[in-house]
Amino acid sequence: xxxxxxxxxxxxxxxxxxxFLECVQDMDHENMFWYRQDPGLGLRLIYFSYDVKMKEKGDxxxxxxxxxxxxxxxxxxLESASTNQTSMYLCASSLPxxxxxxxxxxxxxxxxxx
Amino acid sequence: xxxxxxxxxALSVPEGENLVLNCSFTDSAIYNLQWFRQDPGKGLTSLxxxxxxxxxxxxxxxxxxxxKSSGRSTLYIAASQPGDSATYLCAVPISGGYNKLIFGAxxxxxxxx
Numbered sequence: 001x002x003x004x005x006x007x008x009x010x011x012x013x014x015x016x017x018x019x020f021l022e023c024v025q026d027m028d029h030e031n032m033f034w035y036r037q038d039p040g041l042g043l044r045l046i047y048f049s050y051d052v053k054m055k056e057k058g059d060x061x062x063x064x065x066x067x068x069x070x071x072x073x074x075x076x077x078l079e080s081a082s083t084n085q086t087s088m089y090l091c092a093s094s095l096p097x098x099x100x101x102x103x104x105x106x107x108x109x110x111x112x113x114x
Numbered sequence: 115x116x117x118x119x120x121x122x123x124a125l126s127v128p129e130g131e132n133l134v135l136n137c138s139f140t141d142s143a144i145y146n147l148q149w150f151r152q153d154p155g156k157g158l159t160s161l162x163x164x165x166x167x168x169x170x171x172x173x174x175x176x177x178x179x180x181x182k183s184s185g186r187s188t189l190y191i192a193a194s195q196p197g198d199s200a201t202y203l204c205a206v207p208i209s210g211g212y213n214k215l216i217f218g219a220x221x222x223x224x225x226x227x
Contacts, residue, residue, distance in 0.1 A: 099167075
């Protein structure tokens with residue numbers, strides 16, 4: 001069974017803290033993604049990676065960075081957490097290619113910044 | 115720019131009904147379309163992926179169809195059950211590769227006994 005695992009279901013952090021969200025996949029997928037989901041705004045892409053050490057900005061990268069040192073692990077970093085980063089964060093992975101590339105998601109991390 | 119729309123936004127039906135969820139997209143040059151299910155406070159579960167060359171895909175009581183030329187996909191749920199209650203999202207890859215997805219806002223389904 002394919003699996004994308006996010007390290008935490010719920011997190012509460014203080015404003016200004018550096019926050020790490022971890023994601024691990026066991027499918028040997030090249031592509032990994034971080035989305036955030038907010039009521040009324042839907043899912044939006046923050047960053048993605050298509051290979052180890054390779055990353056590209058998505059639609060809303062401001063305030064975030066990422067790290068991909070190993071193929072199976074993709075980390076999202078909030079450099080200095082702010083209240084407007086309170087959200088549901090979703091990690092996903094997929095094979096490369098265009099046609100038959102199903103995306104698989106983790107269980108989500110609900111982050112609250114106080 | 116690709117836009118994905120889902121109608122209706124919410125649906126409440128009695129158990130046993132057959133129902134149809136709709137997804138439309140503005141740019142028909144898609145490689146595939148994927149349907150997901152999301153339970154409250156949880157992540158997304160992939161239900162079906164339809165490649166651009168396919169017309170439909172089936173999994174159990176679910177059937178998804180794709181009409182690229184009209185920019186539409188439908189998810190048909192047969193004999194609905196209370197356990198089907200969830201939000202259903204459709205998504206298509208943005209052109210440019212890497213399988214970056216753009217999502218519809220979802221249809222929130224409630225199936226009551």
